[in-house]
């Protein structure tokens with residue numbers, strides 16, 4: 164465990180003391196004026212610390228801080244930022260307060276195995292975590308009294324490095340909590356809070372950390388504590404690391420431990436939300452509490468279910484945790500008597516008829532009274548997948564609704580583009596982001612102004628690719644070919660197609676590489692050249708995914724492709740921001756209907772980067788004919804080589820006949836008027852519908868506080 168004293172011993176000049184508070188609240192990360200304050204303390208250090216204000220301020224020479232404490236310009240800016248931060252933190256005029264007064268004084272416990280808030284807090288792996296982070300940020304913006312519960316992962320975060328032969332190396336980077344935006348939680352007696360959580364026949368000690376995301380606190384559990392066995396200390400070590408037993412132990416701590424942490428903190432949510440099944444043991448723990456207080460089991464189940472929300476995030480089989488019943492028995496044989504049930508009845512909580520095993524999704528669906536999928540299409544698919552749990556209901560009435568995922572616009576919209584929105588849509592666009600009337604004003608942005616802004620975002624992306632390639636060359640001995648594969652030859656005028664996401668089979672990253680001669684013609688058209696930029700990690704244990712990366716990387720290194728196919732290493736929140744803002748088109752071609760929602764395309768669309776995507780997930784409802792392009796047909800073509808070939812044909816034909824010609828169709832000022840029209844329609848339609856505020860409002864109105872007709876928007 165980190166020496167907690169080091170949390171308080173670092174000093175800053177008194178006039179800058181509030182900067183220290185600001186550094187520990189990730190509010191700064193989605194407020195450009197706060198970000199630029201930190202950046203101006205020391206630009207080099209800002210880059211070197213990967214935009215981590217805690218690390219920056221701790222590493223900054225005292226003389227520099229003293230200088231700033233005398234700099235009246237800096238102090239004035241600081242005052243302005245702190246004033247707006249204070250207003251944000253203390254106002255009671257929030258959307259939630261106005262629309263859900265019946266929830267006054269209540270809270271919502273939001274459990275997730277990962278939270279992707281900012282790169283300086285490495286407790287996420289991909290889409291699920293980033294969605295949770297965006298959910299917390301919008302909840303904070305809207306005044307929703309959310310309390311997050313999750314894990315610290317002290318032993319490492321997978322950093323992706325690609326070897327010269329294209330194989331993903333999983334480099335685990337140790338996280339230094341001393342320079343992260345987290346603070347230890349202390350108990351009533353003043354010492355570090357340490358809880359004993361039952362784990363099978365023994366107990367394990369859990370320490371708690373707090374992260375502040377605007378108004379929303381996240382409480383993160385850490386088992387790397389003195390007094391735990393070495394094996395137990397590793398439980399919270401790595402996100403999705405370890406074997407099945409480790410995974411089960413993690414999920415017990417997350418669910419059962421999480422409830423106990425909240426109780427110890429005196430937090431008693433009136434609604435509990437499990438974001439995916441990893442945390443769903445929490446529902447059992449709530450039932451146990453009720454039974455212990457004398458409530459009959461069936462009544463306890465009913466009461467818990469009434470206030471329990473469960474979100475399922477994927478139709479992909481491997482995304483649903485199933486544990487052997489023997490393993491469950493080993494950890495829960497002392498638990499089921501506490502519920503007053505025997506082994507059989509207990510196993511039934513999470514059984515899928517006809518299958519052995521304890522299924523976390525089944526557990527969640529059976530207990531939680533409010534269930535949702537994450538897009539309209541995914542709702543249909545989920546009702547079909549799980550209908551056997553409600554054998555008497557027709558499929559359309561299976562009680563799984565949907566709330567389509569959205570993205571936190573202040574986080575994902577390029578700040579300079581955000582200033583354009585300020586100017587043309589009104590400075591309150593962030594607060595009115597789900598109001599279509601706001602976005603209809605996009606038409607008023609002059610074409611050349613929007614095009615110039617996009618061109619700047621594109622330059623920033625190319626700059627990032629080059630800076631990374633240079634650094635890997637200088638520091639890590641990358642050879643010249645790897646430098647080119649990293650994007651050193653990308654040019655600005657050529658159309659850039661972006662493809663970035665987890666490298667999992669169903670995402671079909673290599674579909675566009677399935678006809679190389681045809682691809683080459685596109686890339687090397689002398690008048691209308693095209694470039695392809697890839698990024699994405701494979702799961703550390705997924706050799707199939709790594710092989711796909713290798714296939715891309717081999718082409719990126721191949722001189723025949725002239726540096727026009729590029730792979731940017733280590734896709735994370737930072738790289739994703741540059742990509743979704745800076746490429747020209749966002750390509751997504753998963754095998755339908757396996758993309759539950761997909762959120763990166765929403766990020767791109769809100770930045771005026773049109774989507775070119777399979778009609779699956781959010782795009783099946785978001786595509787309107789004018790805001791991008793579709794691939795294949797709604798509902799997909801089924802799996803198999805023929806379906807792949809048909810989708811690939813579609814991709815090439817649309818690129819050749821529509822996308823590339825439109826991009827290069829310029830007027831006398833060099834502005835692609837038709838293209839800019841698609842960009843504007845993309846912003847208008849995507850930003851208004853797929854922002855996280857709309858999503859969080861839907862959760863509030865439909866799932867957190869569904870009994871009351873909400874007043875106001877949506």
Ligand SMILES: *Cc1c(COP(=O)(O)O)cnc(C)c1O
Pocket residue numbers: 288289290291293663664665734735736739740760761762763764766
């Ligand atoms: C948004 C995001 C994702 C999820 O995007 P998908 O479209 O669902 O693949 C994954 N990783 C990072 C780093 C992201 O920013």
